[in-house]
Amino acid sequence: QVQLVESGGGLVQPGGSLRLSCAASGFTLSNSVTTWYRQAPGKEREWVAQILSTGNNTGYPASAKGRFTISRDNAKNTVYLQMNSLKTEDTAVYYCHARSTWGRGTQVTVSS
Numbered sequence: 001q002v003q004l005v006e007s008g009g010g011l012v013q014p015g016g017s018l019r020l021s022c023a024a025s026g027f028t029l030s031n032s033v034t035t036w037y038r039q040a041p042g043k044e045r046e047w048v049a050q051i052l053s054t055g056n057n058t059g060y061p062a063s064a065k066g067r068f069t070i071s072r073d074n075a076k077n078t079v080y081l082q083m084n085s086l087k088t089e090d091t092a093v094y095y096c097h098a099r100s101t102w103g104r105g106t107q108v109t110v111s112s
Contacts, residue, residue, distance in 0.1 A: 002026035002101050009094060009106030012086055020081040020106060022096030029072060032099045034079045036070060038092035038108075045095070049081055086110045 008020040022034065031053055039045040049070035050059045058070050069082040079096060086108075093105040 002099065004096050004098060004101050004103035006094060006096055006103040006106040009108045011109045011111065013112050014086060014088055014110055016086050016110070017082070017084045018086065018108060020083070020094055020096075020108070022079045022081075022098075022103060024077050024079075024098065027099055027101075028074075029077050029079055029098060030074045034070075034072070034096060034098040036068075036079075036081045037095045037097060038090075039095070039105075040089075040092040043092075048094075051079060083108070 003025045005023045006020060008018060010018060012018055033050060033052055035050040036048050037045050038048050047061060048064045049068050051070045051072055060068060067085045072079045088110050091108060091110050093107050095105045096103050
C-alpha cells in the first residue's frame with residue numbers, strides 16, 4: 001500500500017523552528033520527486049519545497065527560500081522540512097506529495 005504520513009507539526013512562536021517529517025511506505029522516496037505543500041484557511045494549496053529524485057537538487061518559492069530546507073534520509077525513506085524563522089503567515093496544514101500520493105497533512109500554527 002502506497003502511503004505518506006506527515007508528522008512534526010505543532011504550535012510555535014514567531015521566530016521559532018519546526019521540523020516536519022514525511023515517511024513513505026509502499027514505494028521508495030529516493031526514486032520520486034517529493035514536494036511539500038501547505039494550505040491555509042481560505043487559501044489555495046501552495047508548494048513550499050521540492051526535492052528531486054536525482055542527487056539532492058532542491059527548489060523553493062520566494063516565500064520559503066532562506067528559511068525552509070528540504071532533505072531526505074534514504075535509509076529511513078523519509079523526507080524532512082526544516083522550517084526556521086517562522087512567521088504567523090506560515091500557519092497552515094502542511095502536506096507532502098510524491099508519486100501521485102498525498103499525505104493527510106500536519107497542522108503548523110505560528111502564534112504568540
